[in-house]
Amino acid sequence: MRLIKGLVIIFGCLLAGEFLAGYIPLTLPGNVIGMVLLFAGLSSGMIALEDVDAAGELFLDNLILLFVPLSVGIMRYFDLLAEEILSVVVVGLVGYLLLFLFSGKLVDLLNRGDS
Amino acid sequence: MISDFIADPVFGVTLTLAAYFIGIIVYKKTGSMYLHPMLVALVLIAAFLLLTGIEYDTYNRGGELITFLLGPATVALAIPMHKHQKLLKKNAVVILAGTAAGAVAGVLLVLLLGLLTGAGHLFKISVISKSVTTPIAVGITDRLGGAASLTVVFTILHGLVGGIFGPRLLDLLRVRSRLARGLTMGMLSHGLGTARALEESEMEGALAGLAIGLMGFFTALAAPLLIQLIP
Incomplete structure (x- = not known):
């Protein structure tokens, strides 16, 4: 019962987010707008945490499973990756470092200034 | 006959679940961060498809049913953020300014380094959100018209690198405060960084969790705008 209620709330936020994505001037994905809506609902007390907790765990506890089919799609991009090998290394690894x-230095400095 | 059977979405769903199940077992048995369950499942499924000659699109009839669940999963990310709201309010300036600057820097680095190496447009828009948690990154890529498969693999690799080497990199940079360490781990390596930050301390894990949602939000805002400035 509570699980279903939670699913209704989560999917309701997603649906509202997808709908709003077509109307607001920002190019935010509908699922991110849905996340903001749920966050606002929880923070304002309009949505009770207990109502969505179990449904949320259903998705978040097994989040990695949900990436698997998309990741297999990489097999269609082997040619592209081979062509872009320099970018893969530079953008991927150098960009990361x-x-x-x-980020590490900035947050550290901000934190020192704040306290 | 056999082709009808394979074209049934049940085939793709079952193959995905079975491969992921094996992935979890391998991960638990070996305890190696490198054998991430998603990477193991990816290799198993890709090998199976290549050996049997089954097309990705055929497999994906079932696969896309699982991918669909990334939408509600992203919405659910609001729940852990809400749970750590006190921490957010207490350190609002550092957390908000840090994640916003990190998101802009992440997008700019992809665009500028991509310009330097002559990366193609499809590659750039597909990896622009690679520091962001995977479900949000996929949403951003879809919105920009990129290849979500590239996004997923890059974000997971990003997460792995941070999860494995992140704390050591922070030591090298002499970043010592728990606040800064937790935030950086979440900003750079999302879910996997958060898991590692949690091993260091609960507060660092909570901060990393907050950073994930905010980094995703700011990147979703910044990426479409900046990509128009630096094509």
């Missing part, structure tokens, strides 16, 4: 350096 630079972003880590930037």
Whole structure:
């Protein structure tokens, strides 16, 4: 019963998000708008945490399973990856390290300034 | 006959579940971070399809039923964020400014490094959200018209690198506060970084969890705008 109620709320937020995505001037994906709506609902007390907790766990506890079919689709992009091998290494690895350096140092500095 | 059987979505769903199940067993038995269940499942399914000559599209009739669930899963990310709201309010400036700047920097790095290496448009828009948690990253890629399969593999690899080397990198950078460490782990390596941050301390895990949702939100805002500036 509570699980179904939670699913109704989560899918309701998703549906509202998908709908709003076509109307708001920002290019936010519908699922992200749905996440913001649920967050706003929980924070304002309009939605009770106990109502969505079990349904949320259903998705989040097995989140990695949900990526598997898309990841298999990489087999269609082997040619593209081979062509873009330089970008794969530079954008992937060098980009990662630079972003880590930037974010780590920035957050550390912000934190020192704040406290 | 056999082709009818394979074309049934039940085939793709069962293959996915079975491969993922094996992936979890391998991961638990070996305890190796490198043998991530998604990577094991990916290799098993891809090998199976290549050996049998079954097309990806045929497999994906079942696969897309599972992919569909990424939509509600993204919405559900609001729940852990809500649970850590106190932490968010207490450190609002650092968390909001940090994740917003990190999201913009992540997008800019992909675009600028991509420009440098002459990366194609499809590649760039598919990996632009690679620091973001996978369900949100897929939403961003779909919205931009990219290839979600590339997004998924890059985001998982990003998560793995951070999950394995993140704490050591933070030590090298001499980032010591729990707040900064937790946030950085979540910003850079989303779910897998969060799992690792949780091993360090509960507070770091909670911060990483917050960073995931915010990083996703800010990247979703920034990516479509910045991509128009740096084509």
